[in-house]
Amino acid sequence: INSCDALALCRVKRIDTSAAFFLSIEFQETGYLVYRLYKAAYGDLAVDVPFPVRRDPFIPDTRTIGSGVVVGPAGWEQVLENNKQSFVGNFVTLTRFTNAHPATTTAAQFVDTLFANAGVIPSSTDRQAAIDEFGMVGTSADSAARARALRRVAENSSLKAQEFNKAFVLMQYFGYLQRNPDDAPDNNLAGYNFWLSKLNQFNGDFRQAEMVKAFITSSEYRSRFGPP
Template sequence: SPNVVVINVGDSVRWTFLSDGHNVESGSSCTPNNQFCLPDDTNCSFAPNAEPGDRYTHAFNSVGTFSYFCQPHCANGMTGTVIVQAGPSATPTPTPMATPTATPTPAASILQLSSAGYSVGEAEQQVNVTVTRSGDTSSTASVNFATSDGAGSQACNVVNGFASSRCDYISALGTLKFAAGETSKAVSVLIINDSYLEGPETFNVSISNPTGASLGSPSTATVTIVDNGSSTGANPIDQPGFFVTEHYYDFLNRLPDSGGLAFWINEITSCGSDQACIQLKRINVSAAYFLSIEFQQTGYLVERMYKAAYGSASGTSIIGGAHQLPVPIVRFNEFLPDTQEIGQGVVVGQTGWETVLENNKQAFALEFAQRSRFTTAFPTTMTPAQFVNQLFINAGVTPSSTDLAAAIGEFGSAMNTSDAAARARALRDVSENATLNSQEFNRAFVLMQFFGYLRRNPNDPQDTDYTGYEFWLTKLNQFNGDFVAAEMVKAFITSAEYRQRFGP
């Protein structure tokens, strides 16, 4: 009991002999001797004369239907059935997962100089110091660069192995920006071929403050300028080619393009031997670099941007007695890298120069507007109207209603000035205002006599204050901006301080 048992393969069934005269047997017929053997068992059932309480256990290890019945009553159907089914498949022991192959961590992006030392001939005009990027180059990265030397303010004829940024090369400062996938860029430094016999002189190029990468080694390179003369020669600034080339260096921060170089040299040489003509042409050629579109949209824009952002500084002059006067706030060490940043890759007249310039302006204005000095002066809690009004106040401009609305409108419907891009656009709107451009023109023209020709601030040695600056500004204003009549450019390009940058 029960007479039908359903089990799974591998289960066992136990029978108990309850009374005499009965036994259990397999198959479909009775077997003599009251014995049976199930198909997968070698042991027989209860032996004859089994006693009540005897037990028999059988394990069913194959699927099928098996009958059992009691002897001698098989004819009466005292039978039973054991149905052995496959049952649920045993859950296999999980196959061990293969140890996953580790995804390699990309090598960190590293920026470094390709060499710790470079050499350039004095007549080669330019040396390129290579910055390489290794490791993970899949994203953008940037690094600052700067030249430096041990010359300080020493005279250009001093021979001590130190190159000078006034006499031997043009300072290069800025940021190299690597696009995804870029692995190499160059810092280009302009070399001045002066006429002093100096022997080899050195300066340094360093990289610092990387973003999107770490700084490798070397991060500083020593550049050696190899002297190309055997004796000190005549001052090369008197030669038209050198004179024009140096103006590209000092005002545009680049090598001359061949067309421009030839044009301006011809302006001077067309005079033949007429010394009065040559002198006037040199003055006009020199002033042309300040007046050029390229400088007006780079260096002069930088001066106006500082004016709009921070107003004027105060300087001391002793003309008519010691007094204070408003002077441009931008300093030479600020002006130079910012001008180089806006002018990077710009050559007016070349195909696409307008696009390069506009992209540079946008990038520079955005970076300028996020500097800590600017965000301190113009916190983002200011309303758009407050922000723009303060820019115009600093610029000294009373804007038209149209200009004012356009600058405020850069912020859309915003109630604060947290939008960095809008801040940059509004700053440009004010900096490029036509009234500011006109009002600041003469101040910037005089400032560039010091920045461009003398490579220093107006109150740096040889000066001690802004007396010289005020003198030339007053004179230029007296002649309504006529630099020839004011003899301003003439005075600077014939000054001993300027000429001695290049030779005796």
């Protein structure tokens, strides 16, 4: 950014640098995974709220999975994998999760519910692979198997593609504005829905949609750093 020598070029670099945080391997494997875990576990927050998690749980959960992860140095993949296993292992023991997914359900019922929450129709291979995490037992009570099955659903390629733009827009609010899309001053999802529609219109091209640009030049974002 400091090396750009024209105002227009500087704007483009600022936009690309900002977008790079969401598009980075690190965020895709931490924050975006958290988003998809909530989606598979619980579905969207409501019929008229088309995302699965709010900022308050999202931020600390993302920090937990990303703890100590620096992409590049030797061994970073194992640090990330250890964090994922630990986080998801704990996630499936939380009261909210066990209330939503009783241990008395069969493995097939458990997996089918996760895919239904995710809004994904899995291939027979993907569905069976998740069910097979439970072995030959009759129920889905095994917490370790639950964690592995949940990860299989959350890491499903169809789910990743399906939710990508929704998560991209949501992160603009979580990151730049440090709030939920329907918090004040909006108090509704009109802004979120507008930017999601525009990003979809341009097939995910954030430059053409001018989405990132709009957030980093917004008065709400800039006011965080003092009077303009």
